Amino acid sequence: MSGSSPELPIVVLDALMPTAQRLVVNRRGSTVWDVESHRGHYAVKLGHPIEATADWPAQPWTALAPAREGAVLHRLGLDDLAYGEWERGTWNFQPWHEGPDLYRLWEPCREKDSPVEPHTSVALGCVEALAELHTKGWAHGDVQPAHFIIGPERTHLIDLALARGGHVPEGYDLPFRGCLVHYEAPEIARSVLTTGEAEPTQEADVYGLGASLLISATGWRAMEYPDDAPRPVQREAVANGKRRPVRVPGPLGELIDAMLSHAPEDRPTIYEAGKALSRVLAAEDRLTEAPVRAH
Ligand SMILES: Nc1ncnc2c1ncn2[C@@H]1O[C@H](COP(=O)(O)OP(=O)(O)OP(=O)(O)O)[C@@H](O)[C@H]1O
Numbered sequence: 001m002s003g004s005s006p007e008l009p010i011v012v013l014d015a016l017m018p019t020a021q022r023l024v025v026n027r028r029g030s031t032v033w034d035v036e037s038h039r040g041h042y043a044v045k046l047g048h049p050i051e052a053t054a055d056w057p058a059q060p061w062t063a064l065a066p067a068r069e070g071a072v073l074h075r076l077g078l079d080d081l082a083y084g085e086w087e088r089g090t091w092n093f094q095p096w097h098e099g100p101d102l103y104r105l106w107e108p109c110r111e112k113d114s115p116v117e118p119h120t121s122v123a124l125g126c127v128e129a130l131a132e133l134h135t136k137g138w139a140h141g142d143v144q145p146a147h148f149i150i151g152p153e154r155t156h157l158i159d160l161a162l163a164r165g166g167h168v169p170e171g172y173d174l175p176f177r178g179c180l181v182h183y184e185a186p187e188i189a190r191s192v193l194t195t196g197e198a199e200p201t202q203e204a205d206v207y208g209l210g211a212s213l214l215i216s217a218t219g220w221r222a223m224e225y226p227d228d229a230p231r232p233v234q235r236e237a238v239a240n241g242k243r244r245p246v247r248v249p250g251p252l253g254e255l256i257d258a259m260l261s262h263a264p265e266d267r268p269t270i271y272e273a274g275k276a277l278s279r280v281l282a283a284e285d286r287l288t289e290a291p292v293r294a295h
């Protein structure tokens with residue numbers, strides 16, 4: 001496929017008979033389309049192996065990610081999806097969620113001297129999406145701003161390819177080797193550095209959401225390391241907890257700070273985070289709705 005424009009496999013074309021399709025991402029190991037069909041509106045994901053180059057080792061398991069995600073979504077109770085295999089790996093289709101992701105939505109907050117503040121209701125929507133997964137006994141493993149889609153009705157947490165919490169068919173399972181370092185909890189970074197692998201946990205998800213809210217609201221990473229540092233050096237900084245101060249005003253800033261606690265047991269659970277934000281939101285509503293009385 002290198003160089004040429006990717007195409008949907010026949011098996012997916014047969015299943016969906018697209019009336020319109022748009023390529024969303026096409027990068028190492030993964031391709032995503034936005035597909036409309038008489039059956040509905042879907043995200044189609046295709047996985048293929050990442051070949052070894054001078055800069056990175058081969059990553060054969062990226063080929064399995066869509067089928068693994070399909071199996072996870074199915075276990076979580078979603079029926080409107082399908083997954084299977086194509087020549088170079090696996091694929092899935094799942095409902096398309098309309099809306100910007102958290103990073104894009106909060107872009108105005110990141111502009112210099114911006115008067116725009118991050119909305120509590122948006123943060124709460126992200127917390128609720130993650131809480132829904134945690135309630136079912138799962139951990140996401142790859143929490144990042146691009147994975148929260150802020151829809152008109154609710155926020156969706158996407159990309160469950162690395163989620164842990166229930167049975168996944170052995171043939172589609174893949175190792176967890178950490179996530180994007182900006183959102184990786186210290187204990188995960190430490191484990192990846194020492195063993196090459198880690199175990200996704202709900203506590204690490206809470207850290208990942210804290211780091212996602214921080215970077216989306218301010219543009220700043222939670223931890224301090226040079227942009228161009230090699231990945232192991234970045235992980236070392238994360239594992240050692242070289243924190244940056246959280247510069248988000250008010251109770252949201254306090255919550256983010258707690259979510260980024262070095263020790264997993266010091267972080268709030270996602271339910272505690274939800275309760276804290278609900279209280280803030282209720283107080284904000286009282287302020288805006290309070291009638292002005294002139295005596
Ligand atoms: N169900 C969906 N609804 C809307 N957009 C989606 C959906 N699934 C994926 N996307 C879009 O495709 C992008 C890539 O999807 P996803 O993160 O699941 O794939 P990925 O290959 O695992 O990417 P990465 O390696 O960056 O995590 C998302 O950031 C989003 O823009």
Ligand SMILES: [Mg+2]
Nearest residue numbers: 142146147159
């Ligand atoms: Mg992703």
